[in-house]
Amino acid sequence: MNDLAPAILAALVISIMGGALSVFVVLKRLAFIGQGISHAAFGGVGIALVLGVHGATTMGTIGQLSIVVAFSIAAALWIAALSRSHQGRIDTAIGVVLSASMALGFVLFTLAESKHDHDDHGHAAHGHEDQHHLIEDILFGNILATDWTKAAIASTVAAVILFVTWFNRRRFIFWAFDQPVTDAYGQSSKRTTNTFLVLLALAVVMAMQIAGVVLAAAMLVLPGAAALNLSSKLRPVFIYSILIGTTGAALGMTIGINAGYPAGPAIVLTQSIVYLITLITKTLAPKLRS
C-alpha cells in the first residue's frame, strides 16, 4: 500500500486543483478548450520522445514535463489568439489546434519508434510493446505508476495554480461573468484570458498524469458542472466542486486498485456518476419540495 502513497497524494492534490478550476471552466464555457489543450499536449509528448527526454530519471521527468507544459501553454495561447482573430469563434481554433497536435504527436511517435528499431536491432518486437504501453499511458493515464518525484511536482504545481487562482479570484470572476465590460473597468480581458489559459494548460498536464490525454479535461469540468447543479451561490459552488473532485478521485482510486480497473478512467467515471446524481437531484428537488 505504501507504493501507492505518492499516487494517492497526486490524485488528491490534482483533484483539489481540478475542483477549483472546473467552476471557472464550466462558467466561462471552456470545457472544449481543456480538450484542445490536452490533445495538444500529445504533440508535446511526441516532441519530448523524439528528443529522447523521458521519465526514467528525475531530471528526465522534469524535462519531459517542461516540454509538454511549454507545448500545452503555447497551444492554449495560440487557441486564444486564433479565436480573437476569428471574432471569438473558439471552436474553430480548438478544432485546428487539437487535430494538428494529435497528428504531430502520432507522426513523432512513429519517428521515435523507427529510431528505436534502428538502435537495437533484435529487440524490435519488445520496443513495439513498450511503445504501445507508453501510448496507452499517455492517452488514458497511469496514476498508479506515480513515484514520489511526480507526486512532489504535482503537489507543487497544484499549489501554485491554487494560489494564483485565489490571488486573481475577483479578476477571474468578473472576466468569467461579464468579459465584454472588463476592459472598460480597467482589467485587460486579453491578459486575464491568457493568465487563465496558462493555468488551465498547467492543470491539464497535471491531470494527464491521472487520466491521460483523452480524459484529463474531464477532471477540469465534471466537479464544477456537478457543483453548479447543487447551489446558486458562488462560495458553496467552489466548496462542493472541490469536495466532489476529491471524493470522486478517492472512490475511483479505491475501485480501480481493488477491482484492478485502470484508476484514471475509474476516477472520471465516478465523477461522471456524481454529476448525473446531482443533475437528477437538481431536476427532482423542486418537484419534491412542492
Next chain:
Amino acid sequence: MPPHEQPPKQSAVEIDHVSYTYPATGFDTDSTHAIDDVNFSIEQSTKLGILGPNGGGKSTLIKLILGILQPTNGSVRVFGQTPAQARQQGLIGYLPQRIEADLDWPISVHQVVALGRACRIKPWKKLSADDNAAIDRAIQLVDLQDLAAKPIGALSGGQLQRVMIARAIAGNPKLLVLDEPTVGVDIAGQQRFGNLIDTLHKELDLTVILVSHDMRAIAATADRVACLSRSLHFHDTPDGLTPAVLAQVFAHDVAGVFGDIHIDAHLAEGCDDPDHAHQHQHDYGCTDNSGGGES
C-alpha cells in the same frame, strides 16, 4: 489639448482633434474611417447626450473615452489624464449597451455590484468597511436594497439594468458613460431612466455621457446634446436642435451642435430615420459592435 490658460472649471473630458480608423484585416484593404477630427470638451457635472445614427461612430467615441481604443490622431484626456490612468483610478463608470453577462451565474446582486469596485481592491485583501458601504450605497441609489441577496438570474430586465448601473457607480466614479441604455424601452421607461440618472448626477456629482441614436432617450436624460455622425463639432450656441440640423446630421456627414434641448415629438420621429441610419451604416461600415475584443 492646446496650450491655453487653465479653464476655471476643470474639463471632465477633452477630445482634441481625434480621429479613429479601424485597421484593415487580413486580405481586406479598406480600413474603416469611424470618426474624423472630433474636437470638444465636456465640463464637469454636465449631462451630455451624444446623438447620432447607427454607424456614426458613437461606440468608437465611447471606446476612445474609455481608453479601450487609442486614437489614430489627436488625444483624449479624462480629468486631465489618459483614459487608462483615469480608469485605473476608478474615475470612469461604464454601462454597456447590452447586458452580455451570463445570467445563469451563481452570483448575487450584491456580488455583481461589488465587481464594479473589486478591481481597485488589492488581491490579498478582503472588502473593507468602506468598500461595503460604497457597494450598499450604490445598491440603495438604484433602489434594489430588497433584492441585494437575490441571485442575478431572478431579476427582471429593468432590475438587471439597475444592477449594472449600481456596478458602474460602486467604484465612486466621477464620469458615468452610458452606451445606448434605453434601446427598446418605452417612453415612460426612458423617463424613469432619466430620473434615476438625474438622482445619481445630483447625489454623486457625476459627469454623465449618454450615447444614443434615439432622440427621446437623449431628451429624457441629458441637459446638453451633441450630434455625431463621423465628425462632430461643438458650437457653443444657445440654439436648440432645429429640424434642419437634424436632417443634416442624419443624412449627411455634418457638424453637430449643442444647446438646451427643446424637442417635440414630431421632431423626435424625424430624428430617428431608419433609412438614413441604414445608409450611414453602409457608408462607414462601423456598427456598434465593431472592434470588440471578445475571445
